[in-house]
Amino acid sequence: MGTEPLEQVTWTPYSGESDDVYPSVSLPELCYKADVQSFSRTFQPSISLTVAAFGLAGNGLVLATHLAAHRAARSPTSAHLLQLALADLLLALTLPFGAAGALQGWTLGSTLCRTVSGLYSASFHAGFLFLACISADRYVAIAQASPGSHRPPAPGRTHVISAAIWLLSLLLALPSLLYGQDGQRDGQRRCRLVFPEGLTQAVKGASAVAQVILGFALPLSVMVVCYALLGRTLLAARGPERRRALRVVVALVVAFVVLQLPYSLALLLDTTDLLTARERSCSASKRKDMALLVTGGLALARCGLNPILYAFLGLRFRQDLKRLFRGGCFYHSSSQRGRCRRRPRLSSCSAPTETHSLSY
Amino acid sequence: MSPFLLLSLLLLSSTYPAWSGTNDAEDCCLSVTKSVIPRHIVCAYRRLTPENGCRLPAVVFTTLKGHQLCAPPDQHWVKRLIKRLDKNSSQYHNCP
Numbered sequence: 001m002g003t004e005p006l007e008q009v010t011w012t013p014y015s016g017e018s019d020d021v022y023p024s025v026s027l028p029e030l031c032y033k034a035d036v037q038s039f040s041r042t043f044q045p046s047i048s049l050t051v052a053a054f055g056l057a058g059n060g061l062v063l064a065t066h067l068a069a070h071r072a073a074r075s076p077t078s079a080h081l082l083q084l085a086l087a088d089l090l091l092a093l094t095l096p097f098g099a100a101g102a103l104q105g106w107t108l109g110s111t112l113c114r115t116v117s118g119l120y121s122a123s124f125h126a127g128f129l130f131l132a133c134i135s136a137d138r139y140v141a142i143a144q145a146s147p148g149s150h151r152p153p154a155p156g157r158t159h160v161i162s163a164a165i166w167l168l169s170l171l172l173a174l175p176s177l178l179y180g181q182d183g184q185r186d187g188q189r190r191c192r193l194v195f196p197e198g199l200t201q202a203v204k205g206a207s208a209v210a211q212v213i214l215g216f217a218l219p220l221s222v223m224v225v226c227y228a229l230l231g232r233t234l235l236a237a238r239g240p241e242r243r244r245a246l247r248v249v250v251a252l253v254v255a256f257v258v259l260q261l262p263y264s265l266a267l268l269l270d271t272t273d274l275l276t277a278r279e280r281s282c283s284a285s286k287r288k289d290m291a292l293l294v295t296g297g298l299a300l301a302r303c304g305l306n307p308i309l310y311a312f313l314g315l316r317f318r319q320d321l322k323r324l325f326r327g328g329c330f331y332h333s334s335s336q337r338g339r340c341r342r343r344p345r346l347s348s349c350s351a352p353t354e355t356h357s358l359s360y
Numbered sequence: 361m362s363p364f365l366l367l368s369l370l371l372l373s374s375t376y377p378a379w380s381g382t383n384d385a386e387d388c389c390l391s392v393t394k395s396v397i398p399r400h401i402v403c404a405y406r407r408l409t410p411e412n413g414c415r416l417p418a419v420v421f422t423t424l425k426g427h428q429l430c431a432p433p434d435q436h437w438v439k440r441l442i443k444r445l446d447k448n449s450s451q452y453h454n455c456p
Contacts, residue, residue: 028391030420030428036385183411185386194410274415279391289385 031282036289045099047297051304052099055092058307059085065320076158077137081310083162084130087169088303091123095300105188110181113191118177125215126169127303131256132219133165134310135226142233172215212271216264227253248313255302255309263299266291388414389430396437397421397429403455405445407433422455 062085097108097116106113181194227249234246270292273280280288311317388408404422408414418430419438431438 027393027395027397027427028389028430030387030430031390032387033385034387040385181411183413185412190413192411192413282390285390286385293385 029282031285033286033289036286036293039290040293041102043293043297044102047300048095048099048102051300052092052095054304055088055095058304058312059089059092061321062307062311062317063089065317065324068324069320075137075141076161077134077141079158080130080134080137080162083165084127084134084306084310087123087126087130088306090119091127091300091303094120094123101191106182106191107189108182108191113182114177114180117180117191117193118173120173121176122166122169122173124303125172126165127306128215128219128260129165129169131306132222132226133161135223135230135252139226139230142230168214209271209275212264212268216267220261220264223253223256251313252309255305259298259302259305263292263295266295386413388412389416389418389420392416392418392430392432397431397441399441399444401425402429402441402445405442424456426456 063082066082066085094116097112098120108116175195176193179193179195180191182189182191183194184190231246231249234242234249266288270288272278273288401423402421403424406420406422407417408420409417417433419433419442421429421431421441423429431441433439
């Protein structure tokens with residue numbers, strides 16, 4: 001299936017050039033992708049710059065609000081939300097480089113190519129992993145809030161988890177950091193990943209599988225399980241605040257599925273091709289390139305939308321933001337700071353507070 | 361799975377970071393010919409490598425009719441054809 005390349009030249013006896021007569025042979029030809037390239041040249045920079053603008057503004061605002069409030073992140077969720085904003089901000093910072101590279105070629109040299117693509121890769125993975133982490137935090141928060149099982153979260157553990165996620169993301173970015181290179185093509189330089197020749201197909205395939213597992217299956221299953229359990233708990237609860245919290249969870253899951261899943265599936269398809277060394281026809285290969293391009297743009301949009309989904313939906317964040325714009329006057333009254341601290345039981349104060357911790 | 365293998369998998373695992381250079385849809389060979397290309401129908405050649413954004417390394421021969429044919433760079437006949445083209449490029453078989 002599909003192993004026979006479509007684009008072939010059939011060599012019929014050659015006229016005029018020589019006396020020989022060749023048997024009719026079909027030979028694979030170069031696959032031209034001019035249409036995909038011209039689409040990519042407009043699509044990629046415009047998406048990149050749009051996401052960069054939203055990402056810088058939104059995530060910058062999240063971090064600025066937090067810094068202006070002089071408030072240490074109270075719950076694991078809010079600590080990880082800050083890390084998420086940081087990851088998305090870093091990702092947004094790399095996007096203008098990519099847009100410029102797509103428009104006029106990479107002119108900044110190999111070192112900056114490695115740095116920018118490594119930062120891009122690390123922050124992309126970190127964002128994904130922090131999303132999974134936040135879902136776990138939220139589930140743990142709900143589970144621990146139930147009567148009889150309350151334990152104050154250890155702040156040290158939150159930092160350890162954040163550090164571990166950044167470390168893992170850096171490891172995942174190592175190929176970009178090591179093998180990023182500005183290769184030349186038709187007079188234009190491009191920043192791309194060039195693996196050394198010694199790497200066999202098997203190693204590349206195995207690494208692609210690890211990428212799909214660590215970069216996709218693991219965070220996805222953590223999110224699905226945690227939000228499913230969380231949703232079940234919320235469905236069992238009553239009250240308008242609970243319904244609000246449930247709405248936030250549904251919005252998160254839907255956004256994740258719509259934005260991230262198509263790209264992950266396209267990547268999975270591409271990985272399968274690589275592993276099975278499957279030869280596609282030129283038109284099928286172009287369709288695959290288009291799919292990766294468009295779904296990749298969607299996945300990128302996630303980083304611009306995260307502040308809206310995770311921070312702006314939260315009541316506490318909106319209050320802080322209002323104060324920030326009113327002149328930076330922050331009140332640290334105990335009632336605003338930690339309503340739940342002195343009353344750890346779910347029954348007394350959980351409904352509004354859980355909404356806060358659900359959505360910052 | 362040994363820890364070493366796990367670590368090396370991890371190190372290599374982001375083969376395709378979203379949206380960076382590896383998917384920039386360059387003109388590439390998707391497969392290479394298994395049969396020998398007759399030498400007097402080709403007039404030029406160029407190499408396409410991963411550095412040029414192509415997953416499959418190939419030698420592309422331009423024919424007198426303007427077709428671009430993909431050949432495996434490690435085959436003996438391909439190397440011979442390249443040598444011949446290098447030697448004779450100034451004398452004859454210039455591409456129209």
